[in-house]
Amino acid sequence: xxxxxxxxxxxxxxxxxxxxxxxxxxxxxxxxxxxxxxxxxxxxxxxxxxxxxxxxxxxxxxxxxxxxxxxxxxxxxxxxxxxxxxxxxxxxxxxxxxxxxxxxxxxxxxxxxxxxxxxxxxxxxxxxxxxxxxxxxxxxxxxxxxxxxxxxxxxxxxxxxxxxxxxxxxxxxx
Numbered sequence: 174x175x176x177x178x179x180x181x182x183x184x185x186x187x188x189x190x191x192x193x194x195x196x197x198x199x200x201x202x203x204x205x206x207x208x209x210x211x212x213x214x215x216x217x218x219x220x221x222x223x224x225x226x227x228x229x230x231x232x233x234x235x236x237x238x239x240x241x242x243x244x245x246x247x248x249x250x251x252x253x254x255x256x257x258x259x260x261x262x263x264x265x266x267x268x269x270x271x272x273x274x275x276x277x278x279x280x281x282x283x284x285x286x287x288x289x290x291x292x293x294x295x296x297x298x299x300x301x302x303x304x305x306x307x308x309x310x311x312x313x314x315x316x317x318x319x320x321x322x323x324x325x326x327x328x329x330x331x332x333x334x335x336x337x338x339x340x341x342x343x344x345x346x347x
Contacts, residue, residue: 205271265289295331304335
């Protein structure tokens with residue numbers, strides 16, 4: 174009986190630790206302003222806007238698999254680099270990403286804010302590294318992105334916003 178009691182106590186402690194760890198994965202890792210300051214060495218250019226209407230809206234919906242919230246997408250551009258702060262839903266909550274495109278390739282990507290209880294592993298630089306240098310080939314990334322067990326929807330969200338940033342950068346430069 175005492176062994177069963179100790180087992181239950183250990184199980185409860187383990188459950189509490191796991192719950193605390195998953196809650197701690199939520200949060201803002203970097204503010205939008207800090208991301209832009211890092212990208213542009215504290216010389217943040219004036220933001221620009223792409224309006225989501227007509228063909229652009231249709232392409233954005235096609236890329237994302239759903240309509241994008243809002244009527245416009247804000248971005249920052251300096252020379253041949255652009256920075257995009259985009260969101261997509263993981264499982265239930267939005268995930269905010271900062272993406273830098275240079276010469277129509279991904280230069281940098283990071284999770285700025287994560288609000289889900291699972292899938293936080295996408296925030297690690299080692300995962301984001303596989304996006305560096307990626308470009309679009311017929312609205313798809315030129316490479317396969319490895320998934321993470323238990324984080325499939327977060328990986329899909331990161332992949333979709335990367336495709337969106339690359340498309341919008343290309344559209345903007347036409």
